[in-house]
Each structure stands twice: as C-alpha cells, then as structure tokens.
Amino acid sequence: MIYEKHYVWSILLRLYHWAMAGSIVALSVTGFYIFNPWTLTNLEGTGLFPMMTMRNIHMLAAYLFTGAIVARLFLFIFGNKQERVWDVLPITPRNIKNLIDTLGAYMYLTDHHDEDRLGHNVLAGMTYVTTIFVGFIQIIAGFYLWLPESSFWQKLGNIIFGTQQFGRYIHHLLMWYFLLFALIHIYLVIWNDLKNPDGLVSSIFTGNKFRHREVK
C-alpha cells in the first residue's frame, strides 16, 4: 500500500474556510449578545462599552464573512477542479452516482469510496452550495439591518424581507442554520477521516490529500 500525495485545496480556499469558521463563531457569540445583552453595566461612567464592543466585533466579523463568501463564489467558477461548482452538484452521471454512494455509506449500507474523486462528495458539495446561498441572504439581511439609511440596502431589503423587523427575524433564524451546519459538518468530517485515510481533516490546513494504491 502506497500513498500518493495530491494538492487539492488552494490557499484561497483554505483561507476562505478558516475565515468562515472564525467569523461564524464570532458572529454567533456577538449576535446572541446583541439580541439579548446578558451583562448589566450598572456602574455609570465606567467607560465600559459592552454593547458597542460586541457590535464592533460583529461588524468586523461580518466583513470577514462577506469576504469569505465572495471568495468562495469566485472559486466556484475560477477555482481548481475540486473547487468548481459543477464538480460537486448532481448534474453529471458520475456525480449522481457519487451522491447515491455517499448516502449509502452514511447509512452504513456500503463501504464504497470513490477512488477517483479528491474533492467533496456530492452530498457535502450540495450542502456547501446551500450554505453559501444562506450566507449570501444572511449578508443582505445584516447590511439591511445595519445600514438601513442607505437607499441601496433599504430597497434591496424591502424587496426581499419587506420590513426591518422581518429582516431581523430572518437574520436570527438563519444563524441557527449555521450552528446546525457546524455541528453536522464537524461530525461528518471526523467520521470520514476515520473511515477513509486520505487525510481529510489535515487537508484543510495543508491543502494535501492522499490517495492509496495497492502495490503488487
């Protein structure tokens, strides 16, 4: 058994991934605070600005998140073979077969692993495309809530959400999608890494994956 090393994830994709992961953590924590500030600064004139600080972190992380989403949209079209959107959606017979195999494997029905596929399996790819779309909506809702005096965001937000308050509701609701996604994502990544020794977890740090070959 030998292992071939393959360069799979570009530096931009790895930066995107960690920008997204870090900003989701920061955005969720500060978002919960902004929604329901749990501290109480009863001492006046202390110069503590918890809400202001949380909001500043939220906005900073929001720009990081926006940059990450834009980078991923760019890579969907201009990235390498594994990163392009048509490699991960069930639009070719090869991808549809992979989707069925993946579902089977996740249900412990088969042990099949696509040896010619280095990138995401199609189920993961579909989820990532959905997540990027949800992130896009989340960004529009966020800017609509933050900069409603801007005619552009007001117009766009009014078309999509109707009112500020409904935009706020959607913004809060979609946050739960990201928490749910994070839970399942981390579990399945570890699960896959245990099943198939191709170095899935380390690949998002190093960019390399491994393909194994039997040696006669």
Place this chain on the structure above:
Amino acid sequence: MTDTPERTIPDPQLNRRSFLKGCTAVAAALGISEAMIPKLVEAATSAQRPPVIWLHFQECTGCTESLLRASHPDIARLILDVISLDYHETIMVPSGHQAEKSLHDTLDKYAGKFLLVVEGAIPTKDKGIYCKIAGRTAMDILAEVAPKAAAIIAMGSCAAYGGIQAASPNPTGAVGVQDLVSGTPVVNIPGCPPNPVSFMGTVLHYLTFKRLPVLDNLGRPLFAYGRRIHDHCERRAHFDEGRFAEEFGDYGHRNGYCLYKVGCKGPGTFSNCPSARFNDVDVWPVSVGHGCVGCTEPDFWDTMTPFYERLPNVNIPGIAGITNIDKAGKTILGVAAAAVGIHAAIGIGKSMVTGCGCKDKK
C-alpha cells in the same frame, strides 16, 4: 397666544405671532435654512394656495385628533387657517348633501390643483363594501377623487400601508392609498398617529417649492423619516454602555436606562420622534418610559408585535406552532446532536461486529 395657565381654551384665531412660530417649527422640522422662513410664510399666505380635500376611510380619526389637540395650537391653527380645507368630515360645517356638494364643487373647480389627504385604509374585498360614505364605497370615492388631485398625502399608517385593518388576516382586504393609486404622486406620512409637524412640513414644502419633498423607498419624506429612532434616542448612551431596563418598574427603568430588552423597536423604526417630539411639551414614548412600537413601519401590527419582545412571533409556513425561534433552534440542534450520537454509535457497533470498515485494514 399659546396656552398660559390662565387660558386653557385656545384662541380660535391665528395671530401673526403664532403663525410665524408655526412656520418656524415647520422649517426646523424640514431642516431648511431660517432664511427660507419668509418664503414659507409667503407661500402659506398666498391667495393661490391650493385647497385641500381630506377623505376619511377605515380609520379612528386619531390622526385628525392628533392635529387638532390644543396642546400644539400653533401647528393646528396653521393647518386649519393656512390650508383651505374644503372637505373634512370631522370638522367641516356642512353635513349630508351639503357636504357632498362642497366636495364636488371643489373637485370641479380645482381639478388637478387641490391636495388630497387620505386618512384610513381602503377595503378592497367584496368590491369594497366594508367602508361606505354617502352610499358609495371608499374605493369608488378614491378612484373618483385621486386622479384629479395634484398630489396625495396618505396621513397615518392606515392610509400609507393599511395599518391595523390590514393586519393579518386582513378580513376586509384593506390596503394603503399607494396600492390603489397610480399616476398621482403619493406621499406617505405614517405613524399612529403621525407627528403634525411632519404633515405640515410636507404641505408647506409643496406650497413653497411647488414640488413634494424627497421620499425614501417606502414613500416617506426623508426630512421626517430618514433617520432611525435608535440613532437619535436620548437613551442611546445606555444602550452602548450595556445598561438596560430588564422589566418595567425595575432599577434600570426608573433610572432611564435603555428599553431595548423590554422590546423597544427603535432600532428598526424610522421617524423624527426623538427630535420633533410631540404636543409641544417635548415628550415622545421613549422619553416617558415606554419602548417604541414601530408604528411608522409597514405591517407594524404584524411584525412589531409582541411589543415587549425583540422578535415577532412568525409562524414558519409548514411548521405550525413554532413561534419562538430560539426555542425551536435549540430543539433542532438537540435533535441533531442526538442523531449524531446515534449515528456514531451504530458505526462503532457495526465495526465491533464486522471489523473495521476502513480502507487500510491489514
């Protein structure tokens, strides 16, 4: 001539001093230079100023009441004396056929010149039979009057966006003026009730500059609805510093802390309330300890309620009964975590029975 302790009944006449005071207040609300005040005065006293027809549909007359309350007599008298109010069901002298005659006289004489003010929503369901005046439906009256107006001012949240009549499930199919009228410019002055200053500012802007003020995407004049309440609130410093009233009557509430946690909708509401204030006594809801309820926003009865919570109770289509998204989110996350645990346990169990399912087993 404004109210003094000796005189609580206002003088029905508008004298020069209160006239100028009213014009100055309006100029301040409009944010125009004091050098423009003489032009406002000139426009307001011009003999050619357009008459106004004021139509009442599905409403509570609260908007009219808010204009007429004697606690802001300068503005009220300015409205009544300066604009030539030819038809207003609440305050006009004629009634019955005489009232209808004065409406039609104005329509004929000033077609294309008069200002139309609409108060209240217009029901459209079942051909609009849920609101009738003089035997005609509101839809019918609006369809007759609106095309002949030079401009329409939708006064109050009902006329602008349907208001409480249009709140879910909207049994009468009530809509705002802008949904029924095309071809005639419509200015929305939402609020429940709106500040009289915003109404008078719009009228005087039209009289002075011969055009309507600049509007936002919801048809509201920017001079009055261009800024968020939250950003001009006197309690904003408490918000930034994390000092909140946790419930009504507690330490924070008594000390004037931010009302965010008791459901103030200031962060999502656009109006000049914190700066223009109400009733010439410099108060507005937040200043007297109650959170903003967001009455200037479309669908505020549906999306701003419950008034003492941050987020609306919206039923997600298809998932009945989920009204608290944080509760739902935690439940879904808990179920997902349990599913992950079961999935992992099945995997471990299977590998114990059949051996390692992984690729590099020897």
